[in-house]
Amino acid sequence: MSLPDRKTDIGPPHYEQFLHPVIKKNFGKWKYHEEINAGVMVHVAESGEKIYTVRAATPRLLATDTIREYCDIAEKHCDGYLRFTTRNNVEFFVDSESKVQPLLDDLKSKDYLVGGIGARISNVVHTQGWVHCHSAATDASGLVKVIMDEFHEYFSSKELANRCRIAVACCVNMCGAVHCSDIALVGVHKTPPRIMHEGVKNSCEIPSTIASCPTTAISPDPANKSVKIKLEKCMYCGNCYSVCPAMPIADTENDGIAIVVGGKVSNLRKPPMFSKLAVPWLPNNPPRWPEVVDVVKIILKEYEKGARKHERMGEWIARISWEKFFSVTGLEFKIQHIDDFTYARETFRTTAAFKWT
Numbered sequence: 001m002s003l004p005d006r007k008t009d010i011g012p013p014h015y016e017q018f019l020h021p022v023i024k025k026n027f028g029k030w031k032y033h034e035e036i037n038a039g040v041m042v043h044v045a046e047s048g049e050k051i052y053t054v055r056a057a058t059p060r061l062l063a064t065d066t067i068r069e070y071c072d073i074a075e076k077h078c079d080g081y082l083r084f085t086t087r088n089n090v091e092f093f094v095d096s097e098s099k100v101q102p103l104l105d106d107l108k109s110k111d112y113l114v115g116g117i118g119a120r121i122s123n124v125v126h127t128q129g130w131v132h133c134h135s136a137a138t139d140a141s142g143l144v145k146v147i148m149d150e151f152h153e154y155f156s157s158k159e160l161a162n163r164c165r166i167a168v169a170c171c172v173n174m175c176g177a178v179h180c181s182d183i184a185l186v187g188v189h190k191t192p193p194r195i196m197h198e199g200v201k202n203s204c205e206i207p208s209t210i211a212s213c214p215t216t217a218i219s220p221d222p223a224n225k226s227v228k229i230k231l232e233k234c235m236y237c238g239n240c241y242s243v244c245p246a247m248p249i250a251d252t253e254n255d256g257i258a259i260v261v262g263g264k265v266s267n268l269r270k271p272p273m274f275s276k277l278a279v280p281w282l283p284n285n286p287p288r289w290p291e292v293v294d295v296v297k298i299i300l301k302e303y304e305k306g307a308r309k310h311e312r313m314g315e316w317i318a319r320i321s322w323e324k325f326f327s328v329t330g331l332e333f334k335i336q337h338i339d340d341f342t343y344a345r346e347t348f349r350t351t352a353a354f355k356w357t
């Protein structure tokens, strides 16, 4: 029997207990909000109360020391109140304008980049990469670092037509928000898993390995007491490797990065949009990934040049057409842009215009 006051680690605590008192008091009763500059905004309640938000980029990956430093900053300036946004920015809350500048000064003295509010790039959301995940086709935090090194001015000062959300996922399992970001990098494998029969036989459960394949490419191989893969059905997703470690998929030469563009979560003006393929493959070239950075630069510059005010990346492309997008960016339209996949139960194809048979 559970005791009413017993604290457990099952489920998150109710968010309300962490709200800033001004937010709690005026919940759902806001009159308007205003962007004061790239890193500061104010929300004004019907009661006249105000809450100021100061946004800063967070480093990828976060050290315990950094989190402690955020907490110290929040204790010093904001009565302990902070939050992380869905794009992993850190936001500090203060209830009077006079508290904003000392907070900004403190963040600057500790070299935190303040910005990301409004028509700019935000902190780059990303997945685990080589640091943690077994199925990564590329690194995530390393790529984010080079992207932010290149485009930090679009976070802290320069404006675009609208916000531009960038995301990185290190494989197509896509733990990041790649499907709904303006520019997104996805690690892709180009070769099927290698089957190590001895390992499969001794360490993997054959039925669950077969069941793990979304395209039914895996079947039993009784002669080897193992499994086999029908190659034309394999889409190199790496799902089987998560279930059976004796089927590694990482490949130093062939793994690389695809770039997809034009997704968004917002339903402002247009419904949410899925990202679509711009570049099918670029080489994995750590530690600075120059080929990837160059393409992101081209796409962002063309968007900056061509988009009308308030147009998101996908809206800009929809207006000028995909043909024009490929022509202004100089990116090559390749066979991989044609949706020819016949084995998945469903694809994101919404028109038959590009069906390849």
Ligand code: SF4
Pocket (backbone or CB within 6 Å): 127, 128, 129, 133, 134, 135, 136, 137, 169, 170, 171, 172, 173, 174, 175, 176
């Ligand atoms: S996107 Fe893929 S490789 Fe990256 S953390 Fe998620 S499952 Fe792992």
Ligand code: SF4
Pocket (backbone or CB within 6 Å): 192, 193, 212, 213, 214, 215, 216, 217, 218, 229, 233, 234, 235, 236, 237, 238, 239, 240, 241, 249
């Ligand atoms: S990589 Fe994906 S598609 Fe290919 S065999 Fe494994 S689970 Fe199936």
